[in-house]
Amino acid sequence: MSRTSKAYIAGIYEHPTRKAVDQTIPQLHAESAIGALADAGLTMADVDGYFCAGDAPGLGGISMAEYMGLDLKYTDSTETGGSSYVIHVGHAVNAIAMGKCSVALITLAGRPRAEGVATLGARDYGSVLPELGFEAPYGPVVTNQYGMAAMRHMHQYGTTSEQLAWIKVAASHHAQHNELALLQKVVTVEDVVNSPMISDPLHRLDCCVITDGGGALVIVSPEIAKTLGDRCVKILGHGEHIKHLNAGQVDITYTGAVRSGPIAFEEANLTPGDMDYVSIYDSFTITVLETLEDLGFCEKGEGGKFVSDGNLISGVGKLPFNTDGGGLCNNHPTNRGGITKVIEAARQLRGEAHPKVQVPDCTLALAHGTGGSIATRMGSSTVIMGRNDA
Amino acid sequence: MTASTETKERNYPAPSVNLETEAYWAAANEGKLLMKKCNGCGKTHFFPRAICPHCQSNDTAWYEASGKGVIYSYSVMRRGDTPYAIAYVTVDEGITMMTNIVDCDYDALAVGQAVEVTFRQSDGDQAIPVFRPV
Numbered sequence: 001m002s003r004t005s006k007a008y009i010a011g012i013y014e015h016p017t018r019k020a021v022d023q024t025i026p027q028l029h030a031e032s033a034i035g036a037l038a039d040a041g042l043t044m045a046d047v048d049g050y051f052c053a054g055d056a057p058g059l060g061g062i063s064m065a066e067y068m069g070l071d072l073k074y075t076d077s078t079e080t081g082g083s084s085y086v087i088h089v090g091h092a093v094n095a096i097a098m099g100k101c102s103v104a105l106i107t108l109a110g111r112p113r114a115e116g117v118a119t120l121g122a123r124d125y126g127s128v129l130p131e132l133g134f135e136a137p138y139g140p141v142v143t144n145q146y147g148m149a150a151m152r153h154m155h156q157y158g159t160t161s162e163q164l165a166w167i168k169v170a171a172s173h174h175a176q177h178n179e180l181a182l183l184q185k186v187v188t189v190e191d192v193v194n195s196p197m198i199s200d201p202l203h204r205l206d207c208c209v210i211t212d213g214g215g216a217l218v219i220v221s222p223e224i225a226k227t228l229g230d231r232c233v234k235i236l237g238h239g240e241h242i243k244h245l246n247a248g249q250v251d252i253t254y255t256g257a258v259r260s261g262p263i264a265f266e267e268a269n270l271t272p273g274d275m276d277y278v279s280i281y282d283s284f285t286i287t288v289l290e291t292l293e294d295l296g297f298c299e300k301g302e303g304g305k306f307v308s309d310g311n312l313i314s315g316v317g318k319l320p321f322n323t324d325g326g327g328l329c330n331n332h333p334t335n336r337g338g339i340t341k342v343i344e345a346a347r348q349l350r351g352e353a354h355p356k357v358q359v360p361d362c363t364l365a366l367a368h369g370t371g372g373s374i375a376t377r378m379g380s381s382t383v384i385m386g387r388n389d390a
Numbered sequence: 391m392t393a394s395t396e397t398k399e400r401n402y403p404a405p406s407v408n409l410e411t412e413a414y415w416a417a418a419n420e421g422k423l424l425m426k427k428c429n430g431c432g433k434t435h436f437f438p439r440a441i442c443p444h445c446q447s448n449d450t451a452w453y454e455a456s457g458k459g460v461i462y463s464y465s466v467m468r469r470g471d472t473p474y475a476i477a478y479v480t481v482d483e484g485i486t487m488m489t490n491i492v493d494c495d496y497d498a499l500a501v502g503q504a505v506e507v508t509f510r511q512s513d514g515d516q517a518i519p520v521f522r523p524v
Contacts, residue, residue, distance in 0.1 A: 133405035133415070134437040137518045138490045139467065144476045147465030155463070155501040199467045247443040248436030248485030250462060250478055376488075 003268075003390055005234035006097040007104075008225035009089070011040025011218030012343045014324075018182050018331060020111040020212040025057055026067045028109030028214040033068055036216035041228050042103060047218075049074040049101030051092055053084030055110045055334050064107070074101040080242070080379025081371025082281060084108075085217070085339035087381040089367075090238030092219040102221040109214030110334020131245075135376070142283070143207060145375035147199035149252045150286040154201060156253055156301065161201055163304030164285040165192035168205050168328050170312035171282065175325025177356040182209045183329040192285075206285040208327035208337070215339040217346075230388040233349045236270065236364075237384035239263025244377040253301075255287075256380025257294035257368060264366075265296075268384035272296040275384075276362045277348045278319060279341035281370040282326045288312075291368055292319075295382065314357040323348065323357035338369030342383060349387045363387045399492065400472045402512040410440045413452055418517045423455045423507045425483050436485040456482045457507035459521065466496045479505055479521050493522040 013035030020028055029052070037043055050061045050072050057063050060077030064070075076091050078084055085108055092104035153159045169189055175181040192205040225232040241259035265271060272295060280295075282288045289303040297319060298306035311317035324330045324344040327337040345365040347353045353362075365385050372378040407415045417424045426438035430447030442450050464477035475491040477499075491499060492508065505521040512518050 128408075129406075130410075130439070131437055133407060133411055135488050137402045137405050137512050138476055138488050138520075139400065139403075139474055140476055140488065141467070143469070144465040144467045147467075148463040148476065148478060151465055151501065152463035197468045199465045199469070202465075245436075245486075248434070248487065250480075250486035252463065252478070 003234060003236055003386055005222065005236060005386070007093040007219050007221060007235050008232040009217060009235060009342070009346050009385065010220040010225060010228050010232045011036035011042065011216070012346045013039055014215045014331065014340055014343050015109065015213040015333065016180050017213045018180070018211040019113045021114045023111070025055070025109055025111060026064060028111065029056060029064055029107045030068050032109055032214040032216035033105055033107050036105070036218045040218040040220070042218060044069060046103045047105045048072060049092060049095055049104035051076045051088035051104060051106040053077060053108065053336070054079040055108055055336060082283065082336040082338045083369030083371035083379045083381045084336070086342060086367060086369030086383055087240050087379065089217065089219060089235060089342060089383050090240060090381065093235050093238060096219065096221045102224055104219040106217040106219070106339065107214065108216070108333060108336055108339045110336070111212040112210055112334055113212045140376070142373065143202060144199040145373045146284040146286055147202045149290065149375045150201050153253050153286065153290065157304065159289065159304040161193050161203070162189050163308050164206055164289060165189040166307045166309070167282070167285040167288045167312065168192050170307070170310060170317070171322055171326045171328040173313045174323045174357050175329035177354040178325045178330055181325040181330040182211055183325070202284060202286070208283050208332045209329065210335065211331050211333055213331060213333035215333060215343055217339065217342055231350050232388055233346045234386040234388065234390055235383060236386050237264040237266070237268030238382065239267070240379070240381040242377070242379050252375045253290065255290045255294050255370060255374050256378050257291045257382060260380045260382040261295040264382040264384050270364060270384055274364050275366050277323070277345065277359045277365040278321045279345045279365070279367040280321050281337055281341060281368055282322060282328045283332070283337065283370065285328070287370055287374060288321070290374060291370065295366070295368065314359060320357070320359050323353050336371070338371065338381070341367040341369055345385055349385055363390050398472055399510070400474050402510055402518055404512040404514040404516050405518060407516070411438060414438055415516055418509060418519055421509055423457050423519050424452045425455045425485070426450050427453055434483050434485055436487050458482045459505055461491065461499065461501055461503045461505060462486050463501055464491060464499050466499070475499060477521070490520045491522065492520050
């Protein structure tokens with residue numbers, strides 16, 4: 001069986017730092033880029049396409065292209081928060097398929113911990129935002145927005161805090177094997193539901209970590225992939241969607257994955273049941289639960305049952321997820337976790353995940369990113385990937 | 391958070407007001423909640439815009455809402471000095487809006503609870519609509 005792929009992931013790199021007191025943001029971007037290119041067996045001189053989002057200093061990719069010494073034919077600075085980098089994968093495939101570039105570099109980096117940036121304060125994206133006056137006075141921060149999503153999901157479908165907790169428990173089982181993970185301690189359902197309430201019904205352990213760091217991906221044409229060996233991973237499908245409050249017809253029990261998922265699966269000619277491993281954006285436990293439902297891994301409203309009893313734990317359950325420990329335990333660099341989702345899926349397909357969490361014969365995988373807020377506006381992106389011989 | 395009535399409330403940041411929304415905020419200062427309806431398709435939308443997001447007509451008009459609604463969802467922020475309840479309220483006019491629930495026992499809030507509009511002063515002189523249990 002050999003599936004057609006218009007482009008391959010040739011290089012991956014997750015920056016090892018979780019607190020970058022001695023590095024600047026451009027430096028973290030460049031270190032990540034160098035790491036991913038070395039992983040691919042390429043250099044900065046090979047790059048002809050550059051993709052970055054709002055975490056990159058400057059106008060789009062202009063400043064970072066100069067800093068890293070890139071000579072570019074193509075650039076894309078699509079910004080949808082934490083999902084940007086999953087969207088970039090899809091856009092890089094398109095650009096390569098159109099012959100616009102052949103080696104695409106995607107970078108992410110930031111240092112909120114070193115800079116002491118709190119996440120509690122209301123975000124200020126500028127006073128011209130059309131929705132701003134109708135939201136900002138009410139104190140919407142990240143945790144209470146996701147709290148509202150969880151509260152409604154519980155009301156509508158009977159989801160419980162214990163069920164949500166299983167998502168964190170599974171992530172912690174994986175993180176214990178990742179020596180770089182910020183939180184490596186295995187936790188129980190009781191630990192999660194007994195941790196301090198942050199914003200009802202989300203407890204501290206329902207929330208992801210805040211870390212510095214970054215990551216990079218190198219996407220190449222099939223011709224170049226042939227020269228780089230069988231560690232290259234196929235990109236088989238991609239979908240993206242922006243979901244919003246729909247003029248006041250609000251439903252926050254589902255995410256943009258309801259659109260991005262089916263588009264990606266159709267392009268790959270695959271179904272959720274074909275996936276051996278999934279990386280699911282995990283800013284909060286509720287993010288994972290809604291996304292798994294929306295991608296079709298279970299019926300809508302059945303996510304609580306689906307994630308319970310270790311079903312997401314590698315080697316234990318039916319759907320191993322986030323085997324690096326995810327954003328909940330390992331890393332959520334600069335509050336944008338999309339790139340680490342693609343990186344761990346690629347590790348699984350290469351057979352390079354930690355032996356304790358490696359999925360046997362991992363052939364097909366999914367990476368999903370969510371950016372913005374699942375309780376207001378979000379960018380969602382799904383990528384289906386396959387092992388080199390898939 | 392056991393007090394039946396919260397006496398201490400957080401400061402409300404002043405809303406940004408622009409040409410499309412100044413009538414909404416002027417009405418709020420008079421204790422009225424306005425909605426925007428499209429004369430083209432007849433639908434109410436929120437937040438209010440000059441261009442109808444349903445049919446793209448520019449013939450949109452203000453009207454006063456009943457001020458009645460039910461809680462669609464909520465979350466009480468427990469971290470920080472002053473707890474507060476953010477919520478989405480579905481008003482009788484058929485749209486759901488972000489707001490705060492005030493004059494309430496934060497531990498007794500519920501999805502589906504009936505609420506009515508009231509107003510609070512934000513930083514500066516602008517009143518903002520919030521909701522309280524009926």
